Amino acid sequence: MTSLDQHLIVTLVCDDQPGIVHAVSGAVVEARGNITESQQFSSHDTGRFFMRLQVETLLGSEEFSGILRPVVERYNMEHSVSTVGQKTRTLVLGSTAAHCVTDLLSRQRDGHLAIDVPMILANHPDLGSAAEFYGVDFEWKPVTTEAEKADFEARVWEVVQSHDIELVVLARYMQVVSPELCERLAGRMINIHHSFLPGFKGANPYRQAHQRGVKLIGATAHFVTEDLDEGPIIEQNVVRVDHSQSPAELVRVGQDEESRTLAQAVGWFAEHRILLDGIRTIIFR
Amino acid sequence: MTSLDQHLIVTLVCDDQPGIVHAVSGAVVEARGNITESQQFSSHDTGRFFMRLQVETLLGSEEFSGILRPVVERYNMEHSVSTVGQKTRTLVLGSTAAHCVTDLLSRQRDGHLAIDVPMILANHPDLGSAAEFYGVDFEWKPVTTEAEKADFEARVWEVVQSHDIELVVLARYMQVVSPELCERLAGRMINIHHSFLPGFKGANPYRQAHQRGVKLIGATAHFVTEDLDEGPIIEQNVVRVDHSQSPAELVRVGQDEESRTLAQAVGWFAEHRILLDGIRTIIFR
């Protein structure tokens, strides 16, 4: 094919029933496209069908959506069509810890994450120099009272709208998000938190993990819901530790896991590889 | 659907071109089937298209094949249709080492590998008691001369034919297979061998690996071709070792990797998850 070709990413979710693949592939044929990647999953738990396609075609995403419309309507599908390589507009919320933020910005700069971060919002000034280094706008305002939190979240929502933000990343933002904002950003706000076996509640979990002598520490990236640290899980990683490591070393090891786990989740989101099946995620890796 | 349903596994390989998925899914619709699992891959290296489907249907594999025939002919496809859960008839060739053989038989007995092993052929008597324990027929004959090797391989071929063998597994058989037998069993004879970084030639590779202080040892499962230890790779695993481990310990660790890597490869074969793309494999995990 010619260099005019582009690749579209198509995601589709609907109730499972026979004939869906035939109908979708028919639309691809009609668009003179070629399916270059395809993944699907039928959930026994919810009876839903999930599909992600990459289609090589001369058409743009709007033209292709037009051709797909009858299928979408017939099966009452949630769907999306986007272009491979198109960057996901991403707003990063931070606090004082730099590791996740600089990891994301560094991967963005190196072209390893298909995101475009126009701005970082934080409740502390500490991340300003990192933002400057990576050439990203930075704003901060304190979040110590309910009124300040409302102001902060109002600013978040303003930026989401004014900058066409598709994804909000809590990169160690360390604040509970209000139910209203959770609702508004449902399915497009990702958080990272440390994970331990067994879990530890309360302050300084790494110290607790050290005292308890855990042999694995890890991190979980998940969508944010009202129930903090309990939204649909996107990715988890662990790393082995042993008795000789101090709490400070556990923190360092754990932060590495947090950074790479969050980056993985953000990358999958940007490539439209995450679909929601009730309270769990379907990941088309 | 009703309890009469069964699941078919369909694999398809042909030159890549638009419309294949639509044609195949059309056949599934015609068979009143439902696609419950689907994976595909287009090889940039060879221009070939690979597909594996699981289809829920009331039809048997022969009926479904009949419906699929026009598509197969139109696209000049290599294809297979089989039933989920149908056991792969497997002949195991062994020598003196028991670890891979007992691992396979134990997994077969526990129902964790969808294989049916009617017989073990070996060039030494050592594996007889293991075969007896697992209730598998056992034959052995020496392979020390060219004539004996020809006899042995003749017996292999005889068993393949008389027992409808679909897969031959070299479970530390330790003999070079003749080009003739390689040819006859192309794409359905799997070998396991140890793997090191860097590679070691000659006798006692574990001792060499110890002397060289490697930090990883591993195993590779691959299809057998004339070029021993060089056929299409199916699966590879490594495990970390260190300076404190003796050659004997490396052997033990390495054997564990050999067993689990071979079992993984055999399991994928039995589930029709391995397709050949020239000298490499496509694995639909």
Add this chain to the structure above:
Amino acid sequence: MTSLDQHLIVTLVCDDQPGIVHAVSGAVVEARGNITESQQFSSHDTGRFFMRLQVETLLGSEEFSGILRPVVERYNMEHSVSTVGQKTRTLVLGSTAAHCVTDLLSRQRDGHLAIDVPMILANHPDLGSAAEFYGVDFEWKPVTTEAEKADFEARVWEVVQSHDIELVVLARYMQVVSPELCERLAGRMINIHHSFLPGFKGANPYRQAHQRGVKLIGATAHFVTEDLDEGPIIEQNVVRVDHSQSPAELVRVGQDEESRTLAQAVGWFAEHRILLDGIRTIIFR
């Protein structure tokens, strides 16, 4: 040295202070021994010093203990001296699930675990045939009432004493152990349980893990204390899973982790590699 040599394993625990290594190595010199392996750790949390030595010597363990006695008394040490290769007398408690029990017995038979299991006690008859196959005595009695549990635990204690049992392994025994028995077997009773991120309470945790879409499932081996599933952690492993795996598949994957994690913990115990530092373990791998 001559073939009369043997290797002793020495473990030592005392309050940390300067001079301990010098005093211990002085005893080794006096015994005309040679230290072939040595590991030590000073706990900042408890101020305790931990040491494990392997010593090549012509002396037996009792003679060596005699030479070591002044050092042990001077530093008020907990200590043990045993012979490399000496098998740990192990009682296995089981219920209905076979995977951990057969894994342990199989590794024992192959010489990969330095344990000697004279008997399996269970609260169900199901494991009888596995015990028979591996040539291990088997007894079972129901544990459905408090009285039956008291009887069962009385029998456990009887066997521990009559068979010089050093280690009791709960291989999916699935019963809460009474505080009395926990106390009597403190530091020498090991349990295995599944582990998830996040943790799940209540029945059928694998189903909960599936519903919640976890990406990792694992197992934890730990010493048994009154607080069930909360004793000092010995070893933890996880394995990656995804949305396509059914609860039944998670169970199978999880059982493999349980088996290998328990075997690892038992192996370390048998080699005197586990020392207790309050509520956590020091593992000298």
Add this chain to the structure above:
Amino acid sequence: MTSLDQHLIVTLVCDDQPGIVHAVSGAVVEARGNITESQQFSSHDTGRFFMRLQVETLLGSEEFSGILRPVVERYNMEHSVSTVGQKTRTLVLGSTAAHCVTDLLSRQRDGHLAIDVPMILANHPDLGSAAEFYGVDFEWKPVTTEAEKADFEARVWEVVQSHDIELVVLARYMQVVSPELCERLAGRMINIHHSFLPGFKGANPYRQAHQRGVKLIGATAHFVTEDLDEGPIIEQNVVRVDHSQSPAELVRVGQDEESRTLAQAVGWFAEHRILLDGIRTIIFR
């Protein structure tokens, strides 16, 4: 103890014989020190004894060396005494690829690697901006002829001497080092190269690995000897890949492994955790 305390790292290598640990710990007692970490290994291959200690003491490294001298002389030991936290003076040699160089400099800046890099020397100008960003001097000169190579290596040696360089790191330097420079920097020049199972010779190994369908790709860090890519191995890592990844993706994945494997090796060197036992390394992790 008081805040005047410091920790020394002591490494010792000599022929194995009884009494070494007692003699060394006697010197520690004499120095009123306390052993806080100790690892040892007796090589069956070479009959050599290896030891690494961390000692808490009021003495400086020279004073402690004085007390240790009689022991060192008696056992004819190779030894080193240094201070925990003292940074290893490191010269980085690069070419055009940035990933390993920026990874090292970034870890240095974050305090995660105890190295001090005063300068980068390269045979291409490409790394200049990275060096500038991290505030490290940068020089480059072409290496296209034998005379230029001699000039380049002369400059390397000059910098080693003028800057008290303890470690030279080939961070994708991609040039064969002359036997003379290998000899001069024996045991303190580390290289990183990609590793595959099986190994691939010649240009573009990632393309070869793709064509061959390998399932694992990795990296090996090793000391440089005349025999390029064959010196004593320090660390190895692999990562899983599959048929769907293009050669370009394999390169990216492989570069990540190169960076982290090299950083691990450099970190161990800086902490004096690597000792040479003939053609292999003892790593006291």
